[in-house]
Amino acid sequence: MAGEFYLIKSESATDVASLDITDCFNSTYNFYEVIWYAKRASGSSATNSYMRFLDSTGSAITSGYNVGYYRYDRYIGIIYSTTNTYINDGQLQDTDRANAGRMSIANPYADDRYTTGYSQRYMYTDNIGGAARGRGYFGLNGLKDVQRITGLQIYGTSGNLDIDIAVYGFGE
């Protein structure tokens, strides 16, 4: 889809600890769509992937995230917090496991509005209740703060990732 649905920026990297997509939010757009794919890199022992916002200086915001997710796998979980240190977490428990998802986000660049979003993401996990199962998350991402957000960061723990990310804007 093109027309009033604009690709603003995309980034890809392989075998990296993290990837920043900078200056993907701007004053032209208010409502965005983000698509990402974060896979455990070849030979890596990464166990999780996460996402964070980048502030007006390009630094990752490390606290104060509001999240509210349904988590579906063998069980149904409800996860909510106003003090999260990341959004869009995903578990990578074996070779080639990936956290793939999409997120709508409103007003990240505005410095007089809270930033709110909705994401859904999927991963295949290798040990949920003793068995391998698919896992999906659906729900709220946000920052109850009026600071300007200019980009996104995806990063892993305990190893490197292969990362693809794209950000689109809706024309007004």
Added chain:
Amino acid sequence: MAGELNLVSSTTVTSDVASVTLTGIDTTYDIYKVLITNARGNNTSANSWRMRWIVGGSPETGNNYFTQWESHNAVSNFEWNGFATDYRYSGNTEMYIGDGSSDTGECYNANINLYKAYDNDSEARFDIEQHSTNSGGNLIAAKGGGYRKAQQICTGVQIYVASYSIASGYFGLYGYNYS
């Protein structure tokens, strides 16, 4: 143009209006989309956003609107199966499209797809992804959908906030095709 998102009509509210009407739905596109950003009511208590179909040039105020819903927040267990019983089962005179408060830092944002609106052989329906702040000042996000149990040609939508006026916001109607 095939596959593209095309702007049909839009309005930017900068002073109080009772409602916003977006028209231009016809046979040109398979699916229409309503995008609402930075919308605020004219009172900090304005919170509950609503929508009606435009039928025969006027908002359809008859009964038989149904809305189904789940919402997520950061401070408590979530709601699901609709905002209120009468929105789910009994039909209503309007469609609920989410909470969105209007205090400092707050606003209402929504991405709504409209299906079979201009089709008198089908019941026009919508799905919605919406995020904002609720009346308690908590960030919320929600997904849902609804329809009016009637086969009628809908040429647009009317959007308003219950009990108050709309003070600001962008309201756009777009169209796109399956291929």
